[in-house]
Amino acid sequence: MQWNNWNEFLAMGGYAQYVWPAFGLTALAVVIEVIQVRAKRREVLRSLHAQFESEKGDPQ
Amino acid sequence: MNTQKIHWFKFSSPQNFYFLAGRMWPWFAVLATVLAAVALWIGLVMAPVDAQQGQGYRIIFVHVPAASLSMFVYLVMAGWAGFGLAFNTRLSGMMASALAPTGAILAFLSLATGSLWGKPMWGTWWVWDARLTSSLILLFLYLGFIALQSSIDDPRRADKASAVLALVGAVNIPIIYGSVYWWNTLHQGASVTVKGASIAPAMLWGMGLMTAAFWMYAITMTLVRVRAIILDRERHTEWVKHAVE
Amino acid sequence: MKKLGLFGVMAALLRREVSVALRQKGEVLTPLVFFVVVASLFPLGVGPESALLLRMAPGVLWVSALLAAMLSLQRLFATDHADGSLEQMALSSTPLGLLVAAKALTHFLLSGLPLVLMAPVLGLQFGLESHSLGILMLTLLLGTPTLSLIGSIGAALTLGVRGAGVLLSLLILPLYIPVLIFGAGAVEADAAGLGIGGHLSLLAALLVLSVFFAPLATKTALRISLE
Amino acid sequence: MAGANGVGKTSLLRMVCGLAPIESGQILWNDTPIHSQSDVYRQDLCYLGHLNSLQESMTVNENLVFTAALAGNAPEPTQLQEVLAHFGVRGRGEQLVKHLSQGQKRRVALSRLALSQARLWVLDEPFVAMDEKGVRMLADLIASHLGKGGLAVITSHQQVDIGTIAPQMLELRA
Numbered sequence: 001m002q003w004n005n006w007n008e009f010l011a012m013g014g015y016a017q018y019v020w021p022a023f024g025l026t027a028l029a030v031v032i033e034v035i036q037v038r039a040k041r042r043e044v045l046r047s048l049h050a051q052f053e054s055e056k057g058d059p060q
Numbered sequence: 061m062n063t064q065k066i067h068w069f070k071f072s073s074p075q076n077f078y079f080l081a082g083r084m085w086p087w088f089a090v091l092a093t094v095l096a097a098v099a100l101w102i103g104l105v106m107a108p109v110d111a112q113q114g115q116g117y118r119i120i121f122v123h124v125p126a127a128s129l130s131m132f133v134y135l136v137m138a139g140w141a142g143f144g145l146a147f148n149t150r151l152s153g154m155m156a157s158a159l160a161p162t163g164a165i166l167a168f169l170s171l172a173t174g175s176l177w178g179k180p181m182w183g184t185w186w187v188w189d190a191r192l193t194s195s196l197i198l199l200f201l202y203l204g205f206i207a208l209q210s211s212i213d214d215p216r217r218a219d220k221a222s223a224v225l226a227l228v229g230a231v232n233i234p235i236i237y238g239s240v241y242w243w244n245t246l247h248q249g250a251s252v253t254v255k256g257a258s259i260a261p262a263m264l265w266g267m268g269l270m271t272a273a274f275w276m277y278a279i280t281m282t283l284v285r286v287r288a289i290i291l292d293r294e295r296h297t298e299w300v301k302h303a304v305e
Numbered sequence: 306m307k308k309l310g311l312f313g314v315m316a317a318l319l320r321r322e323v324s325v326a327l328r329q330k331g332e333v334l335t336p337l338v339f340f341v342v343v344a345s346l347f348p349l350g351v352g353p354e355s356a357l358l359l360r361m362a363p364g365v366l367w368v369s370a371l372l373a374a375m376l377s378l379q380r381l382f383a384t385d386h387a388d389g390s391l392e393q394m395a396l397s398s399t400p401l402g403l404l405v406a407a408k409a410l411t412h413f414l415l416s417g418l419p420l421v422l423m424a425p426v427l428g429l430q431f432g433l434e435s436h437s438l439g440i441l442m443l444t445l446l447l448g449t450p451t452l453s454l455i456g457s458i459g460a461a462l463t464l465g466v467r468g469a470g471v472l473l474s475l476l477i478l479p480l481y482i483p484v485l486i487f488g489a490g491a492v493e494a495d496a497a498g499l500g501i502g503g504h505l506s507l508l509a510a511l512l513v514l515s516v517f518f519a520p521l522a523t524k525t526a527l528r529i530s531l532e
Numbered sequence: 533m534a535g536a537n538g539v540g541k542t543s544l545l546r547m548v549c550g551l552a553p554i555e556s557g558q559i560l561w562n563d564t565p566i567h568s569q570s571d572v573y574r575q576d577l578c579y580l581g582h583l584n585s586l587q588e589s590m591t592v593n594e595n596l597v598f599t600a601a602l603a604g605n606a607p608e609p610t611q612l613q614e615v616l617a618h619f620g621v622r623g624r625g626e627q628l629v630k631h632l633s634q635g636q637k638r639r640v641a642l643s644r645l646a647l648s649q650a651r652l653w654v655l656d657e658p659f660v661a662m663d664e665k666g667v668r669m670l671a672d673l674i675a676s677h678l679g680k681g682g683l684a685v686i687t688s689h690q691q692v693d694i695g696t697i698a699p700q701m702l703e704l705r706a
Contacts, residue, residue, distance in 0.1 A: 307605070307606040307607075307608075308604055308605065308606070309601055309604045309605065309606050310604075313601065313604075313606070314601050314602065314604060317597070317598055317601035317602075318598070318601075321587070321590065321594065321598045324590065325587060325589055325590060328589045328590075329589055384587070385587075387583075388583055388584065388585060388586060388587060388588070389581055389583025389584060389585035390585045390586075390587060390599075392551065392579065392581060392583070392585065393579070393585045393599055393602055394602060395551065396549055396550075396551070396574055396577060396579050397574065397602035397603065398571060398574040398575040398602075398603060398604060399602060399604065400571075404602075531551055532551065532552050532553055
């Protein structure tokens with residue numbers, strides 16, 4: 001354990017303004033990518049359902 | 061193109077791979093989460109402070125995995141692309157296009173964290189350091205791949221054209237990197253190196269585990285994305301109808 | 306009827322391209338004018354201080370030449386694609402790779418070579434020494450064929466694609482970086498009194514590599530575009 | 533080969549030429565798939581699509597010499613004159629293609645057939661935009677090609693009598 005208390009941890013030895021954005025940006029990118037991938041899947045599923053519905057209407 | 065040959069590659073059928081990927085991705089997601097948690101604990105809490113760079117060095121726990129993986133993902137992408145061109149398998153192109161966005165995000169992260177690391181070390185956000193410049197060029201290559209893919213309407217043609225581009229890019233990467241490093245040494249640019257001797261075991265562990273976590277994450281994203289792509293491209297087949305309903 | 310060998314076919318293609326380009330003079334002149342205009346913008350942008358301009362000259366002239374050579378790339382296959390000649394080339398019993406190499410050669414002759422000849426005039430405006438001017442021409446002479454060859458890959462990939470022009474530059478410019486580095490680097494190294502043998506042999510190596518591999522990639526890309 | 537517009541005649545012809553990929557099945561030439569012998573196959577093939585493949589700022593002769601060169605042939609000037617005369621565009625050899633009418637361009641494009649030494653002709657709607665005399669002349673040319681042991685795959689939405697040899701009709705339906 002390198003830290004004595006929370007404040008010390010958050011201060012990162014004076015490098016907080018560089019370390020935390022680096023980790024935060026990474027986390028943000030992960031969150032955005034997860035949301036984007038799930039949205040893509042939902043979008044595909046929606047268009048598939050729409051397609052199947054319209055095919056049901058077709059006489060063939 | 062001999063159709064009999066294609067069946068030898070068992071899971072290269074999009075249908076089989078769709079279900080296989082569906083079973084696999086949750087495991088990779090769990091692995092990614094666990095590995096990332098452990099790596100964060102080691103990297104942020106356990107690892108000792110660096111003698112030269114103070115606590116600021118902890119950025120490498122995300123920078124190095126992102127940088128190495130962004131490079132590697134491009135090669136994997138080119139590998140799938142080349143396989144697809146050679147054997148005319150449908151899945152290969154889908155895998156390549158599923159890998160590209162993740163690779164581009166990793167290249168961007170490598171660039172952004174590299175810049176955040178450079179600021180306290182060099183005093184400016186951006187230095188035309190060989191590694192930063194290479195990351196930037198890699199990001200351009202990813203963007204070119206994605207742009208070409210999305211501007212061709214016919215998916216089969218888009219796959220093939222971007223496969224050629226990915227292969228050309230992969231052949232050029234060593235040349236580009238080599239020239240950029242050479243250019244950098246000529247101009248005596250700034251460069252930050254982590255000296256091998258100063259790396260404590262905890263640092264190595266943190267970096268190794270985080271790299272593994274990034275790998276698992278990239279695999280998870282690719283599998284989930286390729287499933288959506290498969291459904292989209294195979295929308296007129298019976299199995300998709302059954303799978304969705 | 307007489308029969309033609311491989312070189313006869315390539316010569317016929319070369320003759321055709323050159324005679325078409327000479328009839329549509331804009332094709333040769335536009336990149337040249339672009340080169341001059343872009344290079345002249347830099348002194349206006351950064352100021353007329355001669356030491357600064359001299360320092361920037363190799364890079365500025367090389368970047369301008371590279372952009373100018375890229376201008377005409379989009380047209381490389383586009384007209385042949387539109388009128389159906391490209392299909393005839395793809396169905397020719399002459400290997401498409403050779404035809405494509407001849408196409409790239411004409412692109413160099415019509416876009417690259419004029420830039421090589423124009424470069425010393427612009428170099429004078431930036432205050433380059435006559436020796437540096439020679440080196441600049443030499444590096445452009447070695448580098449622009451590589452640009453045409455790599456560029457032909459991009460032209461083939463973006464054939465008939467939405468927004469082909471911008472897309473082409475996005476695909477091709479990152480691949481031009483090594484040529485730029487060694488080309489501009491040679492002029493700079495020479496001005497600094499350093500040897501330039503390394504630069505020139507690397508430029509030549511890039512040229513040899515692209516002569517072997519670029520037509521292959523372009524050929525594949527063209528067949529994909531024609532599907 | 534007949535069939536309504538948009539039914540896939542052109543696509544099929546492009547597959548026959550090896551330009552378009554084949555989804556399933558094979559195309560054989562002399563009992564060998566065309567993709568495994570494309571060099572040999574292309575020597576035997578002459579394809580005329582619905583595009584004229586004429587470069588607008590070159591003369592008629594330059595265009596004909598160039599496409600003949602692609603097939604490895606170098607026709608004599610007298611031969612070019614004869615062919616053009618035969619196709620009803622006599623004396624147009626030195627004219628720029630952009631100064632010709634649509635019908636004349638089509639005739640120049642088709643005159644390549646007379647210069648070709650290929651055994652297999654693949655023609656996409658060759659009779660379109662031709663007057664009756666032109667159709668007759670073209671049909672005779674095709675008939676003489678078939679008579680010499682040649683093959684021709686032709687799409688057309690009009691019935692044209694090729695003459696001596698009974699053609700195989702293939703009608704595509706959606």
